Amino acid sequence: MIRMDADKPIKTETGPAHVLTMEDWSVDAIHKLLEKAQWFADHPEKLPLQRLYAANLFFEPSTRTKLSFEAAERNLGLDLLHFEADTSSVIKGESLYDTVKTLESIGADVVVIRHDRDRFFEELTEKLNIPIINGGDGCGHHPTQSFLDLLTIRQEFGTFSNVNIVIAGDIFHSRVARSNLDVLERLGANVYVSGPKEWMGDELEKRWLPMDEAVETADVMMMLRIQHERHTVKMAAGPDEYHKRFGLNEEKAARMKPDAVIMHPAPVNRNVELADTLVESDRSRIFKQMKNGVFVRMAVLRHVLEKQKGCLNQ
Template sequence: MDHIWKKKDLLSLYDLNADEITEILDTAEEFKKVNQRNVKKVPALRGKTIVNFFVEPSTRTILSFELAEKRLSADTINISASTSSLKKGETLLDTVRNIEAMQVDLVVIRHSAPGAADFLAKNLNVGVINAGDGAHSHPTQGLLDIFTMREKKGSIKGLNVSIIGDILHGRVARSNIWGLLKLGANVTICGPRTLVPREFEQIGVRVCDKIQDALEGADVVNMLRIQQERQEGGFFPSTAEYSKYFALNKRTIKYLSPDALIMHPGPINRGVELDSEIADGPQSVILEQVTNGLAVRMGVLYLITGFLNNEKK
């Protein structure tokens, strides 16, 4: 089968076009079926070695990647900053050069510095998947969000999606915005102005100050985690005041259509950006996002290794 996908790396959704994104989503749909079977393993990546290099800590993303790799029959190893020789002062590039020298096929990298995955991809031949680089990008999270929206709503084109919370420091927000715009959605971002860069207006994103305006008419609302350290950084006075004006709760949900989806990339601060009852309520698709994340990562791994196989022929 001839694939549209012709890249050794997945770095950000900014780099992809609509056809490439759609191919990932279509491929993920097939793998979702695999995950629903009694036997959840296929031999697609047998004989491939993948290193999950998580310089910045993560729970669900590394679990999801590792499960995806194992269900595709790849051999996987996880290393973290504390178990790598970064601790001994080795540079990131040298560490990954050593991994590459052991004929590893793919490196999945999580790092706190924006552009870390791009930097490795440019300087190495091994395939690189970005599992989150600072505030820059988290492409598989963006893809799983879009996958969930497409599955529930049929199409992304014309969909009204509101992203609410800390956009400034958010890689999830950036990944969603680029992916959604490329597939023709209308994107709104909302939160206190200290956390919502107006520069996004230049690429056609609607920016609003009031959560009511972001909720009314939305088909999907993606609530982002608000981090305690942003309060300490002086971006807003307290989580209590943040909740008062920007949370999705019993008071504000009345502005949202009953058909709208409620999403959250996790981990949730229950009672801060999202009320517990709503997180667990009928409109919430938060756990389905997690289920879909596995399928999306299998799709990405499958397409990239497929391309690498063709390159070697």
């Protein structure tokens, strides 16, 4: 096995050894990963790997990310080492490192981790011999969500160049927004934000659009839910007021470009950031994003295991 002794993940033109943030990925490596994900989407037959084990460590609630990783792992023929934080030694005070090191010791070949602590992975990468995939860290990063968003946009438009993307909602607390803002711009998209200005930060001021302008500008309206669990101060506006001022309703959606689409990482707070009638509308790509999540996570898993094992090339 490859020993990860560097302070940071190994970064090459074929992608990093761990999947932690989108910042670690070059544009060429992003396109190669998306091509691999598209290959899985186009070929329903499975490609089992040699007998390998995956462990999913989710310390925060999750439906889509956790289950799509499990589906991706099973599609690739991986065996799962089941882990539940509430019934593990974590409740006895075991550290994250000791938990992951235990799983490595009993045979895990790759670990997927979601944690409420920003950049939890910094204490792990140089001490482990197996790759880590970040399933979401606090308000930090969510690279596999970003990859599935990228795949969905590329399928829709065939390019990122000059595609107008508006990320709207609780930007400050969103790891999805943080992962997408920079990478979309690096890929050639025009990226804007909308929503309450107090959730933006000064560095996003030049990107901000009021919702009335945002809906007419966007090729993609990427709506975000309010991250209530990460707020230290309760939001002043109630759900109805938020929906009226910052949400996407039918009246606003009617002013979108004919080919513009709606995206959302889910779960959706219906009739708060997005009208109930729009969630499954013709413009919506929300459930397509979920489907793409399996293909992307298959590609990510295969990528890290190929780099680790060196013998799993397609």
